[in-house]
Amino acid sequence: MIDINLLRDDVIGVANLLKKRGFDLDTEAFSELEASRKKIQVRTQELQEIRNENSKKIGMEKAKGSNTDSLMKLVSETSSELKALEVELSELQEKINDFLLLIPNIPHPSVPDGITDEDNIVVRECGTKKIFDFKVSDHVDVGKFLGLDFDLGTKLSGSRFVVMRGGIAKLHRAISQFMLDIQVNEHGYEECYTPFLVNTESLIGTGQLPKFAEDLFVTKRGNDESDLYLIPTGEVPLTNLVSNSIQEEQHLPLKFTALTPCFRSEAGSYGKDTRGMIRQHQFEKVEMVQISHPDNSYEVLDEMVKHAENILSKLNLPYRVVELCKGDMGFGAAKTYDLEVWIPSQNMYREISSVSNCESFQARRMKARFKDSDKKNTLLHTLNGSGLAVGRTLVAILENNQREDGSVTIPKVLSVYMDGEKILKLPK
């Protein structure tokens, strides 16, 4: 969440900044809540002070053996007035907190203006698009004879699920292992294994809750309700590793990576990307997370974009880097770069990675801090990015590396994970 003091100092200014990302801040509601909060909090604390003083007095008088009846009556009266106020205050504070939890992050000044993805800015295009001398198939058709089976996925679980068998399943695994190895060995991230079910607190910490519950899968425990959710991204467990903690400044930045499944209900995307595995309820992703000093989080952001790009260029996939405009960014991001990979069958670039600096937005929700040089506890900056989405990488490889006979060239860097095989051949 954003710093409440920004709102106290200049609600209108903040509202104007948020408007540019398409969020309407109810400034009047906030000002009213704040005004009554202030009034009630001051009065409550006054009464508490009076009560504490008189209660102490009772103790002292009793020690002397004096009669304390009148004092006790006085404190009793104070207490009953206090009780009502305390309830009112905590309700107000909860309301203010709920209000804050629904406000998106303020975009960094460098983020371009704009409302939709059409307003995003292409930063650079890399790699060479292959010129095919035959009619290209999409990954569904390419994969059909190689072990990519959507009918089986549907039979087991419904739409937006897939089963992979044989060579495709192995290639899928190879991709994820390769990515993880690069992130760990070349980019210096610490490999993590985390829970894939997380509690509401964690999801509030990274910003998926309370606003986006409909995007998540929630679990039951036997027949009982449970408050555990399937993670929609590895960002949730990895970032929350530092929740409610105070880190040592000299250990920054912390760099975490993990291969995790991701589960998304895709509630708002009916009819979108229904064919193929671009948009699935379940997919794998190698996630990068960095917990950084606030002073250099933007250098870290650039570095993380490079880390994601490195994977794509090693796989020899054509891609471009896009700077998201204010209206297209995610809830918690102050600045985001997307990496988009070339999909020949669609004749367009599709998102395969998203790298964001959330600044202190998540850290404030999570109470993730470090001791700065003045020994003050200061909020960290959190950054996350895909490095990369495994399923979409598979799609990109199948499409970009397809051959006229229906086989697929395996990228050189993956051969070692494929027992030296160079081509994914059709079974005889």
Place this chain on the structure above:
RNA sequence: GGAGAGCUGGCUGAGUGGUUGAAAGCGCUUCCCUGCUAAGGAAGUAUACGGGGUUAACCUGUAUCGAGGGUUCGAAUCCCUCGCUCUCCGCCA
């Protein structure tokens, strides 16, 4: 799932109803002493939030002893619920 033990500041660990935000020790910071080393002395040392303030140093208040609720004039201390940790048993990959 059953039985038991526990959860106090950066750490160890006192505290079973009253000037206790919390003894003592360790650690840490600053200073003093000591011509090395070792040792010694003094002071300080939680977090969050509110109010005031030349919005900075500072002053002041409130809350916090796993979490939430209750009893009470007053709760770290008594009662209830929940969470977590440890030990034993059961089940399980």
